Amino acid sequence: MIKSTLLKATKAAGLLIKEYAEKGFSINQKDGLNNPVTEADLASEDLIISIIRAEFPDHYILTEEAGNLPTDSNYKWIIDPIDGTVNFAHLIPLCCVSIGVEKDGEVIMGAIYNPFIDEFYFAEKGKGAFCNDKPINVSSQKSVSLSCLVSGFPYTYVDEPNGALEVFARFVRAGVSVRRLGSAAMDLCWVACGRFDGYFEQSLKPWDSAAGFLLVNEAGGKVTNFEGDTYSPYDKKIIATNGTIHDELFEWLHKTN
Secondary structure (H helix, E strand, C coil): CHHHHHHHHHHHHHHHHHHHHHHCCCEEECCCCCCEEEHHHHHHHHHHHHHHHHHCCCCEEEECCCEEECCCCCEEEEEEEEECHHHHHCCCCCCEEEEEEEECCEEEEEEEEECCCCEEEEEECCCCEEECCEECCCCCCCCCCCCEEEECCCCCCCCCCCCHHHHHHHHHHCCCEEECCCCHHHHHHHHHCCCCCEEEECCCCHHHHCCHHHHHHHCCCEEECCCCCECCCCCCCEEEECCCCHHHHHHHHCCCC
8 A cells, every 4th residue: 555655646746747847837945045946846745745645644744845744653754746846947857756655764665756758766675676667777887987977066065175066076087977967866766777877965855865765775786874884864975876886986985185
């Protein structure tokens, strides 16, 4: 029942945001620089919550716009109604709906749907990762220098020591390919399916990664925080790779010059 509800909510919300992209929507700014929320974000979130509540009225919900909706349940739904809102607001088709399901503090399922390119990703702990119902796997790249990496930049604190700009410059000067898509969930999906060899970011929220990091793990990759410990979606910093380049990428990210 949880899986079917997860798939239903993710699919329905994805189709809804596609409808908004086609018909138009209003945009407002939240606190902080370049931090929009669109009419579609709010509608998507409302739809997801209503679908979950219809089946599991007692489940805990954590979502980007509404925040914490706590209960005593050992199940928590972690929701990003549109991951990549800036992209969505500019009609750039690199955005998605992302929902992770946590049981007793452990993410057990995740679904991510980008309706603009019609890619639906799903993972269940211990049962593999899939895109449009076909199994996916991470890449086999063995070297960071030959990798195609992806990252994201926070809008604040970019100039901190060994921060996003310094790390990005380090790769660029060494000729390593690094991309910035603007959607953490899509970044993780594309590591899971082998398009990217690794992903790193230094300022995430739980809804950004709750579904995606499970996809990478279930696709045969490795995900840690910046200390090298097992990743939790409540960690702000993430390293997600095909596993083979993980230790080397960790060293790149922690260089001091």
